[in-house]
Amino acid sequence: VRILAPQPYMISIINRLFKKKNNLNFVKSKLQILDNTTNVSLIFDLINNFSEDSEVRFVGGCLRKILSGEEIDDIDLATNLEPSQVCEILSKNKIQFYESGIEHGTVTAKIKNTKFEITTLRKDLITDGRHATVGFSKNWYDDASRRDFTINSIYSDLDGNIFDPFNGKKDLENGEVKFIGNQESRIKEDYLRILRYLRFFLNYSKNNHSENLKKIIRKNIDGISKISSERLLDELKKIFKSKKLLNLNKDKFLVEIIQLIFPQLKNLNILNNLNETQKSIITSNDFFFIISVIIIDETDNSDYFIYKFNISNEQKNRIKLLSKFYLENLKKNIFTEHNLWKILYQNNKELLNDVINFHIVRDKSSLKKLVKFKEFFRDKEAPKLNVNAKYIMEKFNIKEGPSVGHTLKKIEKHWMDNQFKISEEKISEIVNS
Numbered sequence: 001v002r003i004l005a006p007q008p009y010m011i012s013i014i015n016r017l018f019k020k021k022n023n024l025n026f027v028k029s030k031l032q033i034l035d036n037t038t039n040v041s042l043i044f045d046l047i048n049n050f051s052e053d054s055e056v057r058f059v060g061g062c063l064r065k066i067l068s069g070e071e072i073d074d075i076d077l078a079t080n081l082e083p084s085q086v087c088e089i090l091s092k093n094k095i096q097f098y099e100s101g102i103e104h105g106t107v108t109a110k111i112k113n114t115k116f117e118i119t120t121l122r123k124d125l126i127t128d129g130r131h132a133t134v135g136f137s138k139n140w141y142d143d144a145s146r147r148d149f150t151i152n153s154i155y156s157d158l159d160g161n162i163f164d165p166f167n168g169k170k171d172l173e174n175g176e177v178k179f180i181g182n183q184e185s186r187i188k189e190d191y192l193r194i195l196r197y198l199r200f201f202l203n204y205s206k207n208n209h210s211e212n213l214k215k216i217i218r219k220n221i222d223g224i225s226k227i228s229s230e231r232l233l234d235e236l237k238k239i240f241k242s243k244k245l246l247n248l249n250k251d252k253f254l255v256e257i258i259q260l261i262f263p264q265l266k267n268l269n270i271l272n273n274l275n276e277t278q279k280s281i282i283t284s285n286d287f288f289f290i291i292s293v294i295i296i297d298e299t300d301n302s303d304y305f306i307y308k309f310n311i312s313n314e315q316k317n318r319i320k321l322l323s324k325f326y327l328e329n330l331k332k333n334i335f336t337e338h339n340l341w342k343i344l345y346q347n348n349k350e351l352l353n354d355v356i357n358f359h360i361v362r363d364k365s366s367l368k369k370l371v372k373f374k375e376f377f378r379d380k381e382a383p384k385l386n387v388n389a390k391y392i393m394e395k396f397n398i399k400e401g402p403s404v405g406h407t408l409k410k411i412e413k414h415w416m417d418n419q420f421k422i423s424e425e426k427i428s429e430i431v432n433s
Contacts, residue, residue, distance in 0.1 A: 028160025030066045031058070035158070038114040040075060044158045046089050047079055047118075053138075054081050056118070057155040057163065064151050067172055068204065077118045078155065080138050083107055086118050105136055122146060124189065141165060148186055148193050149200060150178045175206025184216045191223035195235040195261065198254050202244050209253050217257060224261050233309045236262060237287045245290075246271055246279060264305040267294045270362065277371060278364075281357045288315045289354060293361050296323045298330065318354065321347065325355050326362070335359065335366065340373055342416055344382045352377060383420040387411055387427060396431050407431055 035041045047056040059078040066072065079086060083099075086107045090097040096110040105120035121143040122134040137143060140155070140163070147153040150168035162169060171178050177200045179186045179193075187193050194217050201209070224232070239245070239258070248254055249272050259265055270293060274282065282290060288311070295302045302323045306316050325343070328334050344352045356377070360370045389404050392411075398404060410430050415422040 024160050024162055026160075027063075027066055027156060027162065031156070031158060031160055034062075034072060034075070038075065038116075039111050040077075040114075040116060041158055042093075042095075042111065043077065043109060043116055043118065046093055047081060047086070050081065050085065050089055054085075055079065055157075056081075057157055059119075059155045060147070060152045063154040063156055063162075064168075064172065067154070067169055075114070075116050077116055078121060078140075078143060079118055080121050080140070082136060083120050086120070104134060145180065147180055148190075148196060150176075150180055151200065151204065153180060172204060175204060177201045177205050183213055184220065187216065187220050188223065191220065192227050192231055192235060194221065194224060194257065195232070195239070198257060199235065199239045199242065202239065202248060202251070202254060203242050209251075214253055221257065221260055229309050232261065233311070240287050240290050243283070246274070246282065264295045264301055264308070266301065267297060270294055274361070275364070275367070277367065278361045281361055285357065288318060289357070292319050292322045292354075293358060295319075296326050296358075298327065318351070321351060322354055322358055326358065329359065335370065335373065337373070337376070338419065340377060341383065341420065344377065344380065345416065345420070348382070349377075385412055385415055385420075387415075387422070392427075392431060396428075398431070 044056055047054055056077050056079040058076070060076045062072050062075050064070075081089075083102050083105055087097065087099065087102075090107070090109055098108040098110075100106075100108065101117070101119075105122050107118050109116045109118055121137040121140060123137045123139075123142040124146045125133045125135045134146075144153040144155070144165045150166040150171045152168065153164070153166050154168040154172075155163040157163075166178075166180055177197065179197075197213075197217070239248075248258075249268060255268055259268065271282065282293070291305070292302070295305045296319070302319055306319060325334060340352065340356070343355055353374070356370055356374045360367060360374070363370070387408070389400070389408060392398060392404055392407060393400060398407075407430060411422065411427055414426060414430065
């Protein structure tokens with residue numbers, strides 16, 4: 001079953017229904033606060049005054065978050081203007097913008113430090129499970145119909161007038177995560193919608209999964225292989241950013257599907273039965289720290305994750321170092337004050353915090369000791385070795401060469417092994433040995 005385009009005789013009726021205004025004062029007040037911090041009204045004024053019929057509205061995530069009392073972290077706008085017209089308006093009014101998504105109808109405007117994604121109304125022309133070829137539209141219903149879930153097809157003007165053709169607000173209030181149109185058809189248009197369903201269900205559902213939908217998702221799970229690793233990882237980040245993350249393991253179906261898509265997340269059960277200290281660490285840390293907690297074990301699981309997903313070298317090194325410290329701690333207890341000073345000296349404060357936090361979450365038996373270490377190192381800075389190549393060459397009349405570097409390494413090792421202290425006599429002994 002497909003969503004059929006409305007017949008011509010129905011267009012006027014549908015447009016009247018779509019334009020029916022339902023003013024919500026609390027939405028208006030939230031949008032006023034948003035405008036005070038972002039100046040979004042400037043974009044509304046410019047687009048709405050461009051021509052007699054031009055219009056722009058909030059859409060999708062920011063409306064969903066306002067209605068559910070969440071913090072707004074992105075602002076998506078929809079307009080019936082062509083992308084070239086949006087660019088013309090922004091350029092004429094000296095507003096910075098990017099055309100990086102213009103082939104899909106999206107222009108990103110930037111006012112001060114806030115970005116606004118302004119997307120032309122669209123309709124899908126061709127879908128292949130991976131991405132859609134879209135055509136631009138003047139019809140708001142076309143745009144609403146191509147969206148995945150009813151709770152993402154809510155629009156509003158700047159005055160808080162809600163435009164909600166698929167009753168997404170009601171579904172949000174009732175905790176219903178509903179596809180627009182035929183469930184299987186929508187999934188086959190873009191298999192990433194399987195993951196998006198899991199995310200929205202975790203965040204908003206007050207009900208059980210439909211048994212029919214569970215069958216459809218299991219049947220189509222192989223379609224995920226069509227999705228790029230970048231898109232998959234981006235969606236996983238959004239799931240792990242959820243305030244409901246610690247409820248994930250309460251839903252066997254969510255865990256089943258996530259682990260089919262991301263088999264490296266085999267240690268999700270670590271998020272079970274955390275105490276308040278551990279919960280605080282998980283909820284206050286970034287995505288890659290939480291991922292590290294879940295994927296690192298005695299196997300090459302974390303290496304496989306790094307291989308499969310395109311992440312920055314900084315994050316790769318972070319995961320590798322945490323894995324190294326974890327494996328070392330299995331063989332011997334690295335959690336002594338002296339060893340933590342070494343970690344701080346050889347790396348940085350951020351990694352030291354990662355190492356301590358990682359083991360607080362993973363090792364309940366040493367919780368008190370680890371929490372004390374975390375507090376102790378809170379205001380500590382890395383020790384400094386006040387011996388360098390220039391000092392050695394001048395003091396001991398040694399010529400520059402490889403031997404100077406070897407000597408420095410020996411001095412540094414002795415210094416680290418002896419509570420970051422070394423005497424002049426010992427330096428002389430090492431130099432002359």
